[in-house]
Amino acid sequence: MSGLELQDFAVARGPCDVLRDISLSVRGGEFVGLLGPNGAGKTTLMRGALGLMAHRGQSSLSALAPAQRARTAAWLPxxxxxxxxxxxxxxxxxxxxxxxxxxxxxxxxxQAAIDSAIDRMGLQAFRSRIATQLSGGEQARVLITRALAQATPLLMVDEPAAGLDPAHQIGLMETLAAEARDGRTVIASMHDLGLAARFCTRLVVLWRGGIAADGPPEQVLTPDLLARVFHIRAYYAQTDHGPICQPLGVVP
Amino acid sequence: MTRLLLPILSLLVAGLFAASLLIGPAGLSPVDSLAALIRGDRLAETLVMREIRLPRALLAVLVGAALGLAGAAMQGYLRNPLAEPGLIGVSGSAALGAVLALQTGFAGAYLFALPLSALAGAVVAVLLILMLAGARGGSITLILAGIAVSALAGALTSLVLNLSPNPFAASEIVFWMMGSLVDRSMDHVLLAAPFIALGALVLLTQARALDALTLGEDAAASMGVHLARLRLLLVLGVASMVGAATAVAGAIGFVGLVVPHVLRPLVGARPSALLPASAIGGAALVLMADIAVRLILPERDLKLGVLTALVGAPLFLHLIYKTRAQGL
Incomplete structure (x- = not known):
């Protein structure tokens, strides 16, 4: 089993539900971009699904014993x-x-899993450096490499591209896309709609505790959804270079 | 270096252990004392070796290993190089138990009255901490509960001293709290050893979990670490070791703080590798300090805890200075 199944999934924080009635099925080979404004519950969805916080309903991951789950899903907080x-x-x-x-x-x-993860993230030159002395972006790449070295069928990463320079953002997204092409499942929360549109095979938009849209990028990133959920208007086009989504302005 | 560290530290402990057996006010020659220890055919010398010096050296090893290992485990769990075994309030509460025994005169009732009272104090502290910190809380609630219990134990100790009608009891209490290995018997060794061994066993089984915590609590939990169980075992392990160490030796500061700090760079900073290294390093440091108190002021009964603090504090300042210079 390499996917993630959520059924009637809900997470409460205090008296109110942060997420409710979430049903989601993700399979191997999919690179899911988890989108949504701040506070929409992206992190909560992933932590709840992993069983790191209490939830109602079913999650195929949190149903596993912790040791088994750790060999099934890697998590980058x-x-x-x-x-x-x-x-x-x-x-x-x-x-x-x-x-x-x-x-x-x-x-x-x-050792093979470690070497392969280091090769994929291009960190060969850093191997004997002290991790705490690296720059913030380099540390982020090292931590992503740790999650890759876990070599699990499912990879869940929380804003992996945050803090990386443009070249490394693209490199990271290509690495994650390659993981998905190899049959693994990748779920990444992100805010960069341009990167999400170009690299993810599927986008899930969280809004007001539920799923506002779910599907391939060109079907999800519609002017209506961008205005309703993100309060922005954006330029979206299918070009020779692939899909391009560039936010243009804020909708009042 | 990392691979040679444990053998080197072990050799150091063996050498210091031998030195501890051979140095003392009785002025025996090394050959005579070892012969007396092993063969047991000379009455006075055998008595000195078996009843005074051997238990003292063994206790130095036990207490030092307990403080070093507990310090390394606390620092690893809290991911903070300033953590020390006394942080969860066990040493303060064990001291309070001992102080109450001294004040009430119960300590004179029989040999184990004082150490058992100290252990009872440690047990009360553990129960209070677990109650205050809750079943699910993270490391922050543990620190806060520990500070509260430490403060309460300290205040009650001061109250006992404050109200003590007997100046002799008060001075006995003050001297006991300074920490010492003088006049301990094999019975003290036998009392402390099981608790320290049990605590060590519990803490050493958590080595992997402490390694995983390098990535933070959330990442560690996702890698299969049961955080609530880790915290429970950590509290029980540290309390068992530190409670027993305090019960037989009094409060000996700075060992649990300084030893892991000094050895961390030598083991590549891995929390799991630091556990055994700090245990052996702690034994070496306490043996060294206990030899030093006999050599520096043999007539004045310089207290072990005073010496470790006197040596440990400047060493710690030096380490802070070095850390600052590295810009960390």
Missing amino acids: QAREIAWPVTVDTLIALGRLPHMGSGQRPGPAD
Whole structure:
């Protein structure tokens, strides 16, 4: 099983529901962009689905035992935390913990997963650097690499492109798209509609606790939805370079 | 370096352990003392070695390992190099238990009265902390609960001293609280060892979880770490080790703070690697300090806790200065 199934899914924070009546089915090979204004519940949806916060209804992920879930889904939280001055290699190797027995050292399969993740993210030159001494964007890339090294069928990342320079934003989106093409499921929350339109195979828009739109980018990013949910108007076109979505102004 | 660190530290502990056995006011020659210890055929010397120096050296190892390991575990769990084992209030409460035993005269009732009272104090602290911090809370509630329990234990200790009608009891309390390994017996070793061993076992099983916490609580939870269970086991492990250490040796500060801090760069900063290194390093530091109190002022009974604080505080300042210079 490499997808995610949510049935009648709801998450409450205090007395009010942040999300309610969410039913969502994501399959292997899909790169889902999770969109929505601030506070729409993007992070809540992913954390709830993982079972990191209490929810009602069914989630195929939170139904798993924690150890099993850790081998099924990798999660990159929005807060980029590196507590100790460990090397980049050591930090990325943490992604292999769910695959290793207690007290076990990384085996050849673990090393292969680590090397492959480092290659995909282009971090070869950083391997022996101290992670806490890197720039914010570099740290973000190292943490994404940790999630890739976990080598799970499902990858959930919270605003992975935030803080990266344009070249690395595009590189990251290409890497995530390649993961999906290899049959894995990728769910990424994001705010950059241009990147989402170009790279995601499917967009899910959260708004007022529910799903406002769900489908391929050209069907989701309509003028009506952009005005209603995001309060913006945007230029959207299918070009020789692929779809382009460029926000133009705020709708009152 | 990382691979050689544990053997080097172990050799250091072995050397210091031998030195601790050979140094003392009885002025025995090294050969005589070892012969007396092993063969047990010379009455006076054997008594000195087996009843005074051996328990003292063993306790230094146990207490040092407990403080070092508990400090490394606390720092790893809280992801903060300033955390120390006393943070959850166990050492303060254990001290309060001992102080009450000294004040009421219960300590004189029988040999184990004082250490058992201290352990009871530690148990009360653990119950209070778990109650205050709640079943699901994160590390912040644990720190706040620990500060509250520490403050309460400190205030009650001051109250006991304040109201003490007997100046001799008050001075005994003050001296006990400074921490020392003088005049401890093999019974103290046997009392503390099981608690310290059990606590060490519990903390060492959490090494992987502490590594995962490097990425933060949310990422660690997603990687299969059960945060509530980790916190419970951490509190129980630290309390068992530190409670027992305080019960037999009094309050010995700075070991749990400084040892993990010094060794962290040498193990590549991995929390799991720091646990065993800090245990052995803590044993080395307390052995060293306990030898030093015998050499510096042999007649004046310089207290171990005073020396570790005197040495530890400047060392810590130096480390802070170095950290600042690195711009971290």
